[in-house]
Amino acid sequence: MRKLARDCVVVLAGVLVVLVLFTTAKFFASSVIAPSTSGIRGALRLKRIDYLFIGSSLTRQDYDPAAMERQTGKTVYALAYNGLNPEYMSKVVAYLCGLSDVSVGKVIIEVSPMSILEEDRLYDERLYFDAPYPLKIDILKLVARGSSDADRWTSIWDLLVTSSNDAVLSYPITCKFLDALSYHGGYTSMKYMPPMTRKEFASISEDGSAAGGRAERILEEAVLAVQQTLVRNRIAFTYVEPPIPITREHGPRFLAAKAALKALILPKGMTYVDFSENEFDSSNYEYFADSWHMSTKGRTVFSELIAERISAGKL
C-alpha cells in the first residue's frame, strides 16, 4: 500500500508541475500567439483606427470592414467577442484608451437588448486568450465578481487551465489560417454565411432560455464606465443596434428589454441608431444566417448602409 501511495503522490506532483508551467506560460504569452487580423492583437497592430466597431458576434458577422473601407477610405476595425457585454467592454475600452501608440477616431458601440437579457458572464474565452497581461487580470476579476460562490472557482479554473488549449497546441498549424480568416476583425470571403430558408426564418421566436436576472445597477455602471473612459480620452462614440430577424425582434420580452436599454442610454444624451427600425429590411430572410446573425448577403447590404452614413458624416 505504501508503494501505491508513493506512486500516486509522484503522479499528482507531476500533474501539478505540468499544470502550473502550462498555465503560467499561457497567462503571460497567449496574447503573443493570438490571431493578428482579429481581436485585440489585430487592433493593436493597426496603430490608427478611424472607426472602431466594438461588440459581440453581431459586430463580427454583421460588418464588413473591407467593404466599408473601400467605400469610405477610412480605416475600419471590428473588435468582436461573442456575447461581449458592457462590463467586459468597459475593460477592453479602458485598456485600449490607456495605450499611447493606438489612436482611435470614433468608437461605434454595439448595443443589443441581448446584453440585458443574458447573464453577466464571459461568453468568449478568446477575450481572455487575446488579452495582454494587465487586461487579463481585469477579466479574471470580473469573472470572479460575476460568478456565484459555487461557480467562482470553476469559472476561474476553466479560464486559467482549460480554456483555449486547443489554440495553443495547434498554433503552428492554424496561425496562418486564422489570420487569413479575418480582415480587420471581420470575416473574409473564406467564411461564407449561407442565408436561412424562408421556413427557418418563419420559425424563429423569442429565446425562452435567456435569463432575465441581470443587475441593472451593474449594467448602468458598466455603460457609464465605457462612456466616461471615451469622454475622458476625447474619443467620439455612437451606439448602434444592429438589425436582427424581425420575427425575433417583435417578441414581447425583447421589446421590453429594448425599452429598458433605451431608457438607460438615451437620457444621457447619447446617439442611438436603431437599424432594425428603419433603413434595413429585417423581414428579408435572405439577410440572416441564423436567428441572430446576418448572412453574407445581409452583411454586404448592411455594411453599405453603414458606409453611406459614415461618408455622409451621419455616424
Place this chain on the structure above:
Amino acid sequence: MPRGGVLNFTSPIYYLFVLITWIVFTFVGGRRRWIVLLVASYLFLATFSQPAAILALAAVTIVTYGFGLLLRSRTDAREKRVVWILGIAINLALLIASKSTTVLFGAANRVLGIAPPPSATSWIVLIGLSYYVFQAISYLMDVYLERIPAERHLGHFSLYLGFFPKLLQGPIERAGAFLPQLAASPEADPTAIRQGLKLIVFGLFQKVVIADRLAVYVNTVYGSSGNYQGWPLIIATYFYAMQIYCDFSGYTDIARGVARCFGINLMLNFRTPYLSISVTDFWRRWHISLSSWILDYIFRPLQLRFRRAGKWGVAAALLIAFALCGLWHGFTATFLVWGALQGALMGLSVLLRGKWAALCKKARIPVWLPPDGLRMLVTFHLVCLSWVLFRSRTIHDAWYVITHFVVGLSPRNLPSAILLYGDSSALGKFIVTCALLAFFAAIELQRFRGKGLADFARARALRGAFWIGMCCMVLMLTLGSGSFIYQKF
C-alpha cells in the same frame, strides 16, 4: 430524462463520495462490507432526487428475491414454470411501462400539444431501470434453469442489483459472477486499487477528452441535419461512431475502476469493437454484457424454437433478438430499424456461410477470404452507417443523412465543414480532436494485440509519464460537457 444528480461520474464530488465510501469500506470488517456498499448505493441513487427510482429499485429487488426463493422451493416443474413466468412478467411490465409511457407522452405532446408535467416524467423515467431489470430477469432465468442457486442473502442480492458504480449504465452483470464475489468478502488490495485507478483515469480520458469534444460537432450537425450535406454529415457520422464508443466505454471503465477499488470485478463490456472483422464479431466485442444477455436469453430460446428451419431459423432468431435489442434502447422506429438491421446483417452472414467456400470449390480455386484489415474496414463502415439510424431523431432524418453523404463532396467545401466546429477556433479544435483520435486509435491497436495501455514503455519513468500525461489531458483538454448517452436507456 434526469441528467444526473450531483454525483455525475465526471464531477469531482463523485470521486469524493467514492473516497469517503472507500475509507469506511476499508475500516469495516470483511463480513459487513456489503452494508457499506449497499448504503452508499442507495445514497448515490438518492442524490438524483427521484424517490420513484429508489422505490422501483427496492421493489424490483424484493420481488425478484422473493421469486428466486420461490423457484428454489418449488419442485413441481409446472409450478416452477408459473413462478418463473410471473417473476419475469412483473419485471418486464415495469420496464415496458416505463419505456412506453415516455413514448406516449412524447406522442401526446406532438399530436395534442399536451406536455406532461416534469414531476410526471421524473416518476416514469426511472434511473438505471433498464439495467437492473435485465439483471433481475437474467437472475430468474439462471435460477429457473438451475445454472445458479437462489440467493438467500437479501443484502447481497440488493447489492447485486443496485451496486452504485454499475447502477446507471451497467455493465449488466450476471448473478453467477457477481454474487460469489460478495460471498467471499471483497478485499481492496494495492494491485486492485492500482488497476482501478488506471481504469478510472482512462475512462475519464475517453469521456471528457474525446467523447464530449466530439459531441460538440455531432450535436451541431445532427441537431439540424437537414441543413447539411456532404462533408459535415460524413465527419459527424465518423465522429458519432467514436463519440458513442468513447462515451459508453469511458463510463464502463470508470464503473469497473471504481468497483475494482472495492475489490469487485465487473465484466468487460468492450473489446476493441471497431477492429471487428464482421458484424457478428462486432457484437461479440460491443456492449458485451447486453449482447451476451440477448444471445443467452432471447436468441438461444428462439433458435431452439426455430431449429427445424435450419439456417433460416437461426437468421430469423437473430433478426427478432436484435430488433428487441433495438427496442430496449427506446420504443422508436429508429431504434427498431437499427436493431433489425444488426440482426439482418448477422442473419445474412449465417445464410451465406459456406456458400462462398462451396463456390470457390466449384470453380476449383483455393478458398479466398479478404484480408482482416479490409474486413475490419468494411465492418466499421457498416456499423457507422447503422449509427446514423441510432443518432437520428426520425427515419426520415436518417434517410436524409444517408442519401446526402456524397452530395457536394468537393475538397473546396471541406474548410466550411471544419468551421462548423465553432468560430475561429474551429480549426484548432478539429486538429486537436483528430490528433486525440489518432492517439486513441494507437491505444486501441495496442489493446487489440492484448497489451496494456502503457506497455509500449519499458522504463518505469516513461510509464509514469504516460499516466501523468493522461491526467493532464483529462484536466486540460476538456471541451463541452454532456451527460452519458447510454444513461437515457
